[in-house]
Amino acid sequence: MSSASDAELAPLIRKLESIATLSDAARHAVCELPMSVRVLEPEHDIARDKEQPAHCCVVLTGWAYRYKLLNEGRRQILSFHVPGDVPDLQSLHLKVMDHSLATLTQCRLGFIPHESLHALCLHFPDAATALWRDTLVDAAIFREWMTGIGRRTAHGRIAHVFCEMYVKLNAVGLAENHRCLWPVTQVNIGDALGLSNVHVNRVMQDLRAQGMIGRQGRELIIHDWDALCALGEFDETYMHLERKAAA
Amino acid sequence: MSSASDAELAPLIRKLESIATLSDAARHAVCELPMSVRVLEPEHDIARDKEQPAHCCVVLTGWAYRYKLLNEGRRQILSFHVPGDVPDLQSLHLKVMDHSLATLTQCRLGFIPHESLHALCLHFPDAATALWRDTLVDAAIFREWMTGIGRRTAHGRIAHVFCEMYVKLNAVGLAENHRCLWPVTQVNIGDALGLSNVHVNRVMQDLRAQGMIGRQGRELIIHDWDALCALGEFDETYMHLERKAAA
DNA sequence: CGACCGTTTGATGACCGTCAATCAGGGTGG
DNA sequence: CCACCCTGATTGACGGTCATCAAACGGTCG
Structure with missing residues (x-):
């Protein structure tokens, strides 16, 4: 456990400013949030279904994901998270976890007490707005995933x-x-998109064969962005970014 | 267009109190919200994808639903809404609609200006909390639907x-x-659960034949609640209700 | 170099979609 | 009062997408 510093919270600030506008005062207040930092190994639970966490978790480095377990080992991955995300922000107002949160890769995580966040929201309305907005974007992404899983082909989903x-x-x-x-395994993709790993594999081979995507070491390369967007019917509106993402 | 009255807003109060606790002051302030009431026929859009609404909509009577359209007429229904719900509450902080909202049946709807809701949130923190919480429960339901569509069988989803x-x-x-x-058609159910209407029909016949559900006039009857819950792996935790629902 | 994790391949078939008719109930008009 | 119509429910035939099971392969790391 160590204490927060401006540099530690940079990912969070960057993330909030990608979806909202912060006043200087609010930005400063966010930087002052007390935070304890921990490093977790890959595939470790951060919070579990049914728990009642007392703090939120900021991803500082690495990837995390949320998931639900069903009977007979079935699993649904609900979201992937990258530095700057606060994957359990909903726990601020929903006491009981209705899903679990885990690391995908090794992660540096910052834990911020709920009470500090509540105080932040009370004193800095635009910080409250930014956080609320973050949870709303989260929900918008769920809606998009839902329509993908419900109505897109495996190719489109991937x-x-x-x-x-x-x-x-x-x-x-x-x-x-x-x-x-791209640290996400094909099994993970399957669990996120409601597909089997075998099918994910075949579809990805297909996308590679068509020259849409490629891989270089640990990196994913999108060779044909437009084709991939067309295939997935991707339109970033639902991500509600404040600034335009570079094409 | 008419003005709000206590009676008009009763469904909203009831809904908010089913998921949060309101102070007397906040409850009173909610009742004072300006609202214009309109009646819409079934299958009419209330707000459309890409629009930038300036007010939120409270369902007073009837059912509504949210949906996304894809190419070739594919459609995903994202949620069903009943009296008390504010199906486009997210528009308070997400300017652009990323989906559409429509009436399922004939509806009485109350429209409340965003500015009034913003003022409410500023002056009554516990009202703000209740509304934020409402959007979080909304998201929790999306997560549940996502896992259903992704990982449950047609029987389980229905x-x-x-x-x-x-x-x-x-x-x-x-x-x-x-x-x-139960005003929801089998086509609607299919679009909500990522199934074809034909398959929905067959599964529902099956559930009826097994004595789990029945129909009487326009009412759905659940004959075997426990069996239906077991089949759907239903656990209401994710709905985050404040008071226990009667079994 | 062997173990391990993730990827790849093959074979088989179930679940569920599509297409196309038909049926049934409620509302409407002659 | 009944023919007509429209919507939604139902049925049948057929096939595709994708799951399942099982095994082999390959890169990475201790």
């Missing part, structure tokens, strides 16, 4: 998730030139 | 949506004894 994660990373300065780190 | 809507109606006093009005 194309869509690549587009979305690229834009998400690009918005916080962690990706450009249609390349980004 | 069972689940019956359980959910019954609990939702029961929470605002519009259903009891495992019966409720």
Whole structure:
């Protein structure tokens, strides 16, 4: 456990400013939030279904994801999270977790007490607005995933998730030139999109064969952005970014 | 267009109090909100994708639903709404609609200007909390639908949506004894759950044949609540109700 | 170099979509 | 009062997308 510093909270500020406008006072107040930092190994739960956490978690480095478990080992991944995200922000007003939160890769995480966030919201209405707005964007992304899982083909779903994660990373300065780190396994993609890993594999081979995507070391390369967007019917409006993401 | 009165806003108060606690002052302030009332026929859009509404809409009577359209006429229904719901509350902080909102049945709707809601939130923090919480419960329901569409069988999904809507109606006093009005067509159910109307039909026949559900006039009857919950792996935790729903 | 994790491949078939008719009930008009 | 119509429910035939099971492969790391 260590204490927060301006540099530690930079990802959070960057993220909030990608979806909202903060006054100087609010930005400063956010930087002053007390935070304890911890490093967790890959595939470790941060918060579990049914728990009642007393703090929110900011992803500082690495990727995390939220998921629900069903009977017979079925699993649904609800979202992927990257630096700057606060994946359990909803716990501020929903006492009981209705899903779990885990690290995907090794992560540096910052934990901020609920009471500090409540105080922030009370004294800085535009900080409150930014956080509320963050949870609303979260919901907008759920809606988009829902329509993908419900009504898109496997090809469309997979194309869509690549587009979305690229834009998400690009918005916080962690990706450009249609390349980004891609630590998500095919099993993970399957659990996120309601597909089997086998089918994900076949579809991804297909996308590679068609020259839409490629891989270089640990990076995903999107060779044909327009084609991928068309295939996934991707339109970033639902992400509600304040600034335009670079194409 | 007419003006609001206490009686008009009763459904909203009831809904907010089903998921949050309001101070007397806040409850009073909500009742004082300016609202214009309109009646819309079934299957009429209330707000459309890409629009920038300037007010939120309270369902006073009737059912509404949100949906997204994709190419080739595919459609995903995102949620069903009943009296008390504010289906476009997210528009308070997300300027551009990323989906559409329509009436399912004939509806009496109350429209409240965004500016009035912003003022309410500024002056009554616990009203702000209740509204924020409402959008968070909304998101929690999206997550649940997502896992249903992604990982449940057609039988499970359909069972689940019956359980959910019954609990939702029961929470605002519009259903009891495992019966409720059911104006949702099989096509609607299909679009909500990522299924074809034909398949919905076959599964529902199956559920009827197994004695789990029935119909009486315009009412849905759940004959075997426990079996339906088990089939749909339904656990109402994710709805985050303040008071226990009657079983 | 062996173990492990993730990817890849093959074979089989179930679940569910599509297409196309038909049926049934409630509302309307002659 | 009944023919007509419209919407929604129902049925049948057929096939595709995708799941499942099982095994092999390959890169990475200790």
